[in-house]
Amino acid sequence: MSSCQTGAALSSGLDNAGKEKIGRLLAMLRLVKDFRDARGRVYDLEFVLATATVATLAGATCYREIGSEAADLSQGLLAALGAPYGYFRGCYTVPCESTIRETLKGVNSHVLDLVVGTWLHEQATRDHNGDLVIALDGKVLRGAWSTENQQFTLFSAMTHNQGVVIAQTKVPADTNEITQVANLLKNIKHERGRTVITADAAHTQVKTAILLWKKRIDYVFTVKGNQTKLFQQIFDRLLPVIQKTPGHEVEECSRGSIKRWTTWTRPVDDIRFPRARTIAVICREEFDLTGARLSKEYAFIVTSLRGERAAPDAINTHVRMHWGIENRVHYVRDTTWREDACQAHQENGPHNLAIIRNLALGLLRLHGVTKIKETVQEIGRDRNRAVQYLAT
Incomplete structure (x- = not known):
């Protein structure tokens, strides 16, 4: 037409x-x-x-x-x-x-992703000063299926400040996003010693930390039960710290509830995890407008950052901004462009549409x-x- x-x-x-x-x-x-x-x-x-x-x-x-x-x-x-x-x-x-x-x-979706991601990276960091903080996370395109009759998954990197996806790679059907960190990072232009990667607990892996170490990229990882020994080490060292005055506290009121984030940090040099320099815990609480608590949970963090770069307010910002990749990218693509409902599945179509x-x-x-x-x-x-x- x-x-x-x-x-x-x-x-x-x-x-x-x-x-x-x-x-x-x-x-x-x-x-x-x-x-x-x-x-x-x-x-x-x-x-x-x-x-x-x-x-x-x-x-x-x-x-x-x-x-x-x-x-x-x-x-x-x-x-x-x-x-x-x-x-x-x-x-x-x-x-x-x-x-x-x-x-x-x-x-060619690999080339298109590289060209578009590199260009968006240049635009997003044109007037950038300080650390470049990047969130890594995967997304399943629920309406699309690979040729191996497996769900189609994309692994993405998003800048914290702008919420712009600067790199993306397809996750092969026979593996998961943990194995694709190296493929994703090789497409990201970064400044050694001034780039920080944030990721959820699935990526809290020794191999990933070593990979970032070699590239002079710092990390902020969430730690959960999938790393039992590491979690226990961090828990034992932070338990006395939680009894003290927190290093940072912030409270917000939105959508009929009050949310509070309280952060404690502690420098370490005896954690058995590559380049671990600081550990932290964030207490997330939600209250109704009368002050009654609705929920409470703790998030434990390990990071290679130290000093002022690992201050409680900085750690709180990094962790909360990482959660933003769901709200600022995945959720938007689903609600605005109905990505999960799109059933394009042939050849490079689903990847290129994304x-x-x-x-x-x-x-x-x-x-x-x-x-x-x-x-x-x-x-x-x-x-x-x-x-x-x-x-x-």
């Missing part, structure tokens, strides 16, 4: 500076090698990928919706994205659903958007509003 809408100009206006900024996005997408035969090729690969990104920004959740949204793009926006001009029709044209579907199924969602979400985050779903709905009502988010 081709788009031949009237009105070549964007309703929001697009000056030369805006076109140049969009050009940076297109230049990034141009780095992905086109796998298609040059004969009969009508649409450049970067244009198809950019069109899918705009459609996703407008709320498209699957191939069919991407095709429908693309067909409704204005002539001015199509021109800015690099659409070919059809002289017989007298308008810029756009690929149909089947073209978009076959393109997203065939693009990359496009990461790119759309990253563009919004880089522009300071916090209300993702509302913004996507606004763009859906006027797709030209996507221009301000494409320009970086």
Whole structure:
């Protein structure tokens, strides 16, 4: 289906500076090698990928919706994205659903992930000072299945401050995300001694800690019963500390309840875990508005950080921000783009759709958007509003 809408100009206006900024996005997408035969090729690969990104920004959740949204793009926006001009029709044209579907199924997902992740990393850290803190976590795409008839899992890295996914890799069906830390980290540009990795208890592994040590990357790991001896060592050393005044305490009131986080830390040099320098415990309590306690739990932490970088307030921030990868990435992709309901499963399709969602979400985050779903709905009502988010 081709788009031949009237009105070549964007309703929001697009000056030369805006076109140049969009050009940076297109230049990034141009780095992905086109796998298609040059004969009969009508649409450049970067244009198809950019069109899918705009459609996703407008709320498209699957191939069919991407095709429908693309067909409704204005002539001015199509021109800015690099659409070919059809002289017989007298308008810029756009690929149909089947073209978009076959393109997203065939693009090398490893290369696309690397290119998009690297570009988002550069944008997110352009004016960054201090430690770069990155959360690692996996996500199962419940509607998609691998060719081995196994659930499709992606392992991602998200920056704490911006909530932008800067790297992602597919977890092979015969293993788990613990084995993919090295593959993920090799795609992340980091500053030795100024990068911190946060991860849940599943990644509290000796091999992972040694890997980070060799790369001069610090870690903040949660410790649970899967590491029995380590947990017991930390518990024994922190038990006397909990009886004392906490190093940090913060309280928030939201959604009809009061939540309190209390943090104690202690430097150590006798924990049998690679580069363990500080241990911590965070008490998480929830109360109703009358002050009655609803829940209470403790989280035990081991980290290679020390001194001021391992102060109670810093540890509390790292741990709480790590939990944000669920709320700021996984939850958003599920509620805004219904990722778990998407049943794309052939070839590289599910992986590439997830990359496009990461790119759309990253563009919004880089522009300071916090209300993702509302913004996507606004763009859906006027797709030209996507221009301000494409320009970086």
